[in-house]
Amino acid sequence: MLTRRQFLIGLGAVVVTAAVPLGWLHYDAVTRANEKNGKAAPKGGKNGAQEDPKGQDQDPENASNTGPACDWVIDQVLIIDGSGQPPYHGKVAVKGDKIVAIGDFPLPSRVKVIDGKNLALAPGFIDLHTHTEDYLYAGGNMSPFLSQGITTQIGGNCGRSPKDIAGFFATVPKLPINYGLLMGYTTLRQLVHGRDRSGKTTLKEQGQMQEHLAKALADGAVGLSVGLEYWPQTYATTEELISLCQVVKDAGGFYSTHIRSEYDGVLEALEEAILIANTVGIPMQYCHIKVGYERNWDKFPRVLSMLTEAHKSGLDITADVYAYTYSSTDLSKTPFVPSISEENLELALAHPLVAIASDSGMYAGMRATHPRAYGNVPRFLGHYVREKKLLSLEAAVAKLTSLPARRLGLTDRGLIKEGYQADLVLFDPATIIDKATREKPSVFSEGVRQVWVNGNLAWADGKLLNDSSGRPLKKK
Ligand SMILES: [Zn+2]
Numbered sequence: 001m002l003t004r005r006q007f008l009i010g011l012g013a014v015v016v017t018a019a020v021p022l023g024w025l026h027y028d029a030v031t032r033a034n035e036k037n038g039k040a041a042p043k044g045g046k047n048g049a050q051e052d053p054k055g056q057d058q059d060p061e062n063a064s065n066t067g068p069a070c071d072w073v074i075d076q077v078l079i080i081d082g083s084g085q086p087p088y089h090g091k092v093a094v095k096g097d098k099i100v101a102i103g104d105f106p107l108p109s110r111v112k113v114i115d116g117k118n119l120a121l122a123p124g125f126i127d128l129h130t131h132t133e134d135y136l137y138a139g140g141n142m143s144p145f146l147s148q149g150i151t152t153q154i155g156g157n158c159g160r161s162p163k164d165i166a167g168f169f170a171t172v173p174k175l176p177i178n179y180g181l182l183m184g185y186t187t188l189r190q191l192v193h194g195r196d197r198s199g200k201t202t203l204k205e206q207g208q209m210q211e212h213l214a215k216a217l218a219d220g221a222v223g224l225s226v227g228l229e230y231w232p233q234t235y236a237t238t239e240e241l242i243s244l245c246q247v248v249k250d251a252g253g254f255y256s257t258h259i260r261s262e263y264d265g266v267l268e269a270l271e272e273a274i275l276i277a278n279t280v281g282i283p284m285q286y287c288h289i290k291v292g293y294e295r296n297w298d299k300f301p302r303v304l305s306m307l308t309e310a311h312k313s314g315l316d317i318t319a320d321v322y323a324y325t326y327s328s329t330d331l332s333k334t335p336f337v338p339s340i341s342e343e344n345l346e347l348a349l350a351h352p353l354v355a356i357a358s359d360s361g362m363y364a365g366m367r368a369t370h371p372r373a374y375g376n377v378p379r380f381l382g383h384y385v386r387e388k389k390l391l392s393l394e395a396a397v398a399k400l401t402s403l404p405a406r407r408l409g410l411t412d413r414g415l416i417k418e419g420y421q422a423d424l425v426l427f428d429p430a431t432i433i434d435k436a437t438r439e440k441p442s443v444f445s446e447g448v449r450q451v452w453v454n455g456n457l458a459w460a461d462g463k464l465l466n467d468s469s470g471r472p473l474k475k476k
Pocket residue numbers: 157158227258287288
């Protein structure tokens with residue numbers, strides 16, 4: 001019989017599994033133990049986490065019951081706490097919007113108990129890179145994202161954002177999930193120029209842009225975003241970006257960069273981005289990493305090693321990637337463009353500094369044009385983690401939770417931890433998978449059972465139950 005390692009080598013997956021195989025083995029052991037005890041994972045279509053019909057209320061006469069004061073408990077669930085540590089079985093108790101107890105404790109009296117048997121519980125997933133601000137502002141209910149277990153998103157990426165950050169949050173119809181905004185470079189230009197134009201900005205204009213940026217950050221923007229491949233952002237100079245990043249650094253935000261080239265000039269473009277971040281000493285998010293055109297594919301390992309080296313030298317740098325080899329633009333006649341090779345995508349998905357983010361927008365008629373809007377997380381967890389075994393389940397969950405939470409400076413989300421916000425996702429690791437395709441991009445995924453946002457059940461078994469439990473995520 002092959003050992004597990006030989007099996008993985010046979011799959012050609014040794015490069016990426018070598019770093020983090022232990023947790024996955026632990027997860028397999030847990031699954032096997034459950035199967036041995038006859039607790040087979042429920043097959044599709046059946047609810048895995050119904051409330052007990054009798055409510056499982058505990059006997060109020062039982063004086064020895066000293067469980068935590070709470071509103072509800074998820075019982076017998078595999079807890080993947082977001083830290084990257086191996087999962088374990090236990091209970092999680094929630095009171096109001098907070099997690100109040102984790103592990104092994106007596107079930108308290110008269111609380112709702114949710115059966116988590118054969119399911120996993122993770123912190124709500126955090127999607128750092130989206131273009132959903134217009135969709136949300138138009139009243140979008142975020143079902144595509146809630147259905148994947150996403151409870152927090154950041155919009156305003158690649159240089160385009162609302163002009164008035166405070167105004168956005170004051171007038172957005174509802175927040176189905178927690179939502180934060182970056183301030184965009186193009187938007188800053190528009191605030192100064194009105195209708196934008198080609199050409200470099202003058203020093204005077206740069207000063208005005210800095211003022212607008214400082215106001216946006218004071219209003220809660222989490223940082224500055226750029227998309228330097230797009231007109232007119234192509235005119236932004238390195239010096240200008242350094243001066244804007246200084247304002248962001250002073251306010252405690254981060255620099256989110258779609259670098260100047262994701263094709264032939266990718267290495268020089270990444271060098272510029274690292275130079276800017278190093279000069280200012282600002283945390284940096286390198287967005288939707290990719291290297292387009294086959295002639296550039298062999299540059300990608302160098303991209304990843306530059307990321308690692310910059311991090312080792314002390315720069316607070318992380319990146320993000322989506323779990324597809326093609327990108328899309330809404331207006332193009334050829335909607336899907338190859339963006340990365342499969343081999344490079346797998347290297348990125350497994351890299352410890354790379355978070356998983358969708359880069360998705362929702363466009364005309366609230367339709368998705370790319371399946372990532374409905375399938376990014378289940379595709380990562382189902383296809384790449386369970387089927388291809390690129391990394392352990394707990395390492396994968398960390399890329400969806402604590403890693404992006406650290407980028408945002410969150411100290412109350414991204415982990416299952418006492419005192420943290422009860423953003424939680426209950427899912428079946430044995431069945432979670434994406435169903436959206438290029439031909440049919442707006443199809444819900446399978447395997448996510450229940451999703452809570454700030455303690456409220458927002459999504460359960462394919463249905464939206466609550467569309468207003470999110471909160472503005474503002475930089476403090
Ligand atoms: Zn971009």
